[in-house]
Amino acid sequence: MSLRSPRWIVWRLAFLLLAACTAWSVPASAHEVRPAYMQLREIAPDRYDVLWKVPRTDTTVLDVTPRFGPGFLLVETGNEAIVNGFVVYHYRLTGDRPLPGTRLEIAGLDQTAIDALAEIELKDGRHYSYLLQPTDPAVTIERDPTFWTVAKTYVRLGIEHIWLGFDHLLFVLALIIITRGALRIVKTITAFTLAHSITLSLATLGLVHVPGPPVEATIALSIVFLALEILRTLEGKETLTSRKPWLVALVFGLLHGLGFAGALADFGLPQSAIPLALGSFNVGVELGQLAFVFAVLGLMRLLAMRPNWPMPARRLAPYAIGSISMFWVFERLSGFLV
Secondary structure: OOOOOHHHHHHHHHHHHHHHHHHHHOOOOOOOOOOEEEEEEEEEOOEEEEEEEEEEOOOOEOOOEEEEOOOEEEEEOOOOEEEOOEEEEEEEEEEOOOOOOOEEEEEOHHHOOOOEEEEEEOOOOOEEEEEEEOOEOEEEOOOOOOHHHHHHHHHHHHHHHHHHOHHHHHHHHHHHHHOOOHHHHHHHHHHHHHHHHHHHHHHHOOOOOOOHHHHHHHHHHHHHHHHHHHHHHHOOOOOHHHHOHHHHHHHHHHHHHHHHHHHHHHHOOOHHHHHHHHHHHHHHHHHHHHHHHHHHHHHHHHHOOOOOOOHHHHHHHHHHHHHHHHHHHHHHHHHHHO
16 A cells, blocks of 8 residues: 555544544543532621632642632631542631622632632521632622522533533544434434433432442443444444434433532532522533534534545544543543552
């Protein structure tokens, strides 16, 4: 085969793209970048307990701290502890005025790439949920929280979660590739949505408990399975997924819902608004997922305008998907078997 032949060029491009995808999977190997989390609870008039959780790596703890307006004093009350990849701090906050109407800022957040979720509960039953971001690290606490205060925060968390959950997106991408026909794609994605919504709700409410590391490793294996199914389909073989993609999506969707629940457990749900927060998070996940599906379908439509793609180019996607997923499998297995 000539080094200048079209077939050689396609194989060379396929190799380079596969290497790039595998390299991309290294920083994306974690399920997602977890947000910092602040839980503030009023224990007496203008006195509050504050729990502050900051994500950490093996070598680094992010230098981010809650900061309140004039007239408030934040004092650490205990030693920090390391819990599930977070450093947990405990503070006592006192003020000379009520907290509503004052300003909350996460100092240092604008120097990071993470968000911070703030949950505030007052003794009179008022509850606030805010998602602060590097581009907007401060908020004025409302005097009268509304339904949308919690809903908006958890919808945004759901959208960010699915967009940063590269394993879930890769699974959805594989489902779209192997499913033929717009109606079947809709049916398949709907089955996946229903399944992961069920297990997300059950696990978040404490009705089902499965250890996180085995779930994450099995999620990666589910993507490897789909990559192999795509390759068999390209070889002209009929597979379970090509015949009934909705069934495969339903079964594995139950598993992926447990993965969503593990992420949601990192920052928790407001005890006074669990149904609203859980429902809003689910809505956010689905909005993010639908945006991804439409983007993929649009790209596939553009690619379909060039007929007769050579087989090496058609195999590139499942090879890339399978390679990235196997990297995740080995990484996640080493994480809980060591």
